[in-house]
Amino acid sequence: MSRCIVTGHMGYIGSRLIEELKSLGHDAVGVDIKDGKNINSYEGLKEADDGCFHPRWFNFKPDYVFHLACFPRVGYSIENPVQTMSNNVIAGSNVLNFARKVGAKRVIYSSSSSVVGNGSGPTNPYALQKLTTEIETRLYSEIYGIDTVSLRYFNVYSEDQAADGPYATAVSNWMNYIRKNKTPFITGDGTQRRDMLHVDDAVSANVFAMNYKDSFHGRTFDVGTGQNISLNEIKNIVKEYFNDIKFVNVKPRPNEVSTTIASTKELAALGWKTKISINEGIHNCFKELKNELS
Numbered sequence: 001m002s003r004c005i006v007t008g009h010m011g012y013i014g015s016r017l018i019e020e021l022k023s024l025g026h027d028a029v030g031v032d033i034k035d036g037k038n039i040n041s042y043e044g045l046k047e048a049d050d051g052c053f054h055p056r057w058f059n060f061k062p063d064y065v066f067h068l069a070c071f072p073r074v075g076y077s078i079e080n081p082v083q084t085m086s087n088n089v090i091a092g093s094n095v096l097n098f099a100r101k102v103g104a105k106r107v108i109y110s111s112s113s114s115v116v117g118n119g120s121g122p123t124n125p126y127a128l129q130k131l132t133t134e135i136e137t138r139l140y141s142e143i144y145g146i147d148t149v150s151l152r153y154f155n156v157y158s159e160d161q162a163a164d165g166p167y168a169t170a171v172s173n174w175m176n177y178i179r180k181n182k183t184p185f186i187t188g189d190g191t192q193r194r195d196m197l198h199v200d201d202a203v204s205a206n207v208f209a210m211n212y213k214d215s216f217h218g219r220t221f222d223v224g225t226g227q228n229i230s231l232n233e234i235k236n237i238v239k240e241y242f243n244d245i246k247f248v249n250v251k252p253r254p255n256e257v258s259t260t261i262a263s264t265k266e267l268a269a270l271g272w273k274t275k276i277s278i279n280e281g282i283h284n285c286f287k288e289l290k291n292e293l294s
Contacts, residue, residue, distance in 0.1 A: 008069030141218030154224035188252030224262025
C-alpha cells in the first residue's frame with residue numbers, strides 16, 4: 001500500500017482517480033479548492049515563510065503526488081490570463097516544492113495535448129501554462145533528483161461527463177443538448193479531428209505511472225489512442241441512435257486546432273495502452289443515452 005495525494009480530487013478525472021486508488025488498497029487523500037484547500041495557501045501545499053508546511057499534508061508523507069488541479073478552460077484562460085497563470089503555474093510550483101521537501105517518490109503531472117497546438121506550440125494561455133509546468137516538472141527531476149512524469153491527455157470524455165464541466169467535449173455537449181431537446185452545434189465545418197481518450201483510460205495511465213518500477217526522469221508522454229475522429233464522423237454516430245436529430249454549424253473558435261493525435265509508441269514500449277477505442281467509446285455514450293431516454 002502506498003500513500004497518495006491527489007490535487008484536484010473533486011474534478012472530472014481526479015474524482016475517479018482517487019476512488020480507483022482507494023479501491024486498489026492505497027491510502028489516498030485529496031486537495032481541492034472546491035473543499036477549501038487551495039494549493040496556493042498554507043492550508044494547501046504552499047510552504048510558509050518560516051519554511052513549514054501544513055502538518056495535515058506534511059505529516060501524511062505521501063509516496064506519490066498526482067497533480068491534476070487546474071483551471072482547464074481555454075476560453076477562460078484567454079479572458080483571465082493572470083488569474084489562470086497563478087492557479088495553473090504557481091500551483092504547480094507549490095506542488096513540486098512540497099513533493100521535494102516531503103520526500104515523495106514521484107510526482108505525476110496531468111498535462112494536456114493543447115501544448116502542441118497545430119504543431120508549433122501553444123496557441124492560448126492555458127496551453128502555455130501547461131507547457132510551463134511540464135518544463136518545471138522535468139527540471140525538478142534534473143536538479144533535485146525527485147522522479148517526475150508528465151501525462152499529456154488528449155480529449156477526455158465518458159458516458160457521464162458533465163456538459164458544463166471544464167473538460168466538456170463535443171460528445172458531452174451533444175448528449176446534453178439531446179437530453180434537453182435542443183439543437184446541437186458544431187464549431188466550424190466539422191472536419192477538425194480529435195484523438196478521444198476515455199476517462200477510464202486516463203485513470204489507468206495514472207495508475208500505471210505510479211506503479212512503473214523504473215525512473216521516468218521527467219519525461220513527458222502522450223496519453224491517447226493514437227487515432228482520431230472528425231466531428232462530422234461523431235455526428236454520423238449520433239444519427240445512428242437519433243436519426244432525426246439536426247445539427248447547426250457555428251463560427252469556429254479563434255486559433256482552432258485542426259487535428260490532434262497522440263504519439264502512443266513511447267508509453268506502449270513501457271507496457272501501457274488504451275483499452276477503449278474511440279469508436280467503441282463514442283458508440284457506448286450514445287447507446288446509453290438512447291436507453292436513458294427510451
